[in-house]
Amino acid sequence: MVVGKLYMLDLSPPARAVLLVEKALGIELEHIIVDLFKSEQNSAEYKQLNPQHTVPCYVDEDGTIISDSHAIMAYLVGKYGKNDSLYPKDLAKRAVVDQRLHFESGNVFPTLRVMVFPMWTGGEKCPTPKQIETLNTQYDFLNKFLSGKPWMAGNTVTIADFSLISSISSLLHMVPIDSKYTDLLAWVKRCEQLPYYEANGKGARAFKEFVKPFLIQ
Ligand SMILES: N[C@@H](CCC(=O)N[C@@H](CS)C(=O)NCC(=O)O)C(=O)O
Structure with missing residues (x-):
């Protein structure tokens, strides 16, 4: 079951960090390619999601929008992790x-x-x-x-x-x-x-x- 949308590009290191979390957690995200070569991150539509116009940006199934890979990773582990080993609560x-x-x-x-x-x-x-x-x-x-x-x-x-x-x-x-x-x-x-x-x-x-x-x- 897809739990959210990830705006990303494989070439982008921070987008790949989130892809690793996705796989490690065993969840499924819909991958939406933002082609930086075509400056798609600067479209009005994308800036509405992420005014900083960077990838990755994540939209959760409940509508929560998060940009910045570090924030997205912490959120995904907190929400979808079976335990806290990837981001300890201690x-x-x-x-x-x-x-x-x-x-x-x-x-x-x-x-x-x-x-x-x-x-x-x-x-x-x-x-x-x-x-x-x-x-x-x-x-x-x-x-x-x-x-x-x-x-x-x-x-x-x-x-x-x-x-x-x-x-x-x-x-x-x-x-x-x-x-x-x-x-x-x-x-x-x-x-x-x-x-x-x-x-x-x-x-x-x-x-x-x-x-x-x-x-x-
Ligand atoms: N600290 C941010 C960095 C994000 C970032 O700068 N992404 C680059 C691609 S690697 C980007 O989208 N650049 C397009 C732009 O700044 O317009 C994160 O971890 O998500």
């Missing part, structure tokens, strides 16, 4: 997940956006030395967040992993992860082995092809 555990989510939202995704937006709109090449430096600092933080644990917030997979793998599996095609970040590289492989990983994998491969012509060799 305050201390939740705070760790939230910190990782905010790190994605405030640090990692903006790094991706700064590289992709000029490429998208003006055909600019990337990554610049500064962008490489910024991203390596973020890889370093993520490696430290893991510090030997299997998942970003500890021993259990959470929505923090879905959020971060959606952007990291895209960024690593622009700035490869150095072999010294062993925990981070092992985490990427672990994510790829999730039974529902293809929800992100398909779009991540499309992203790789999209950025290829714009990479500074």
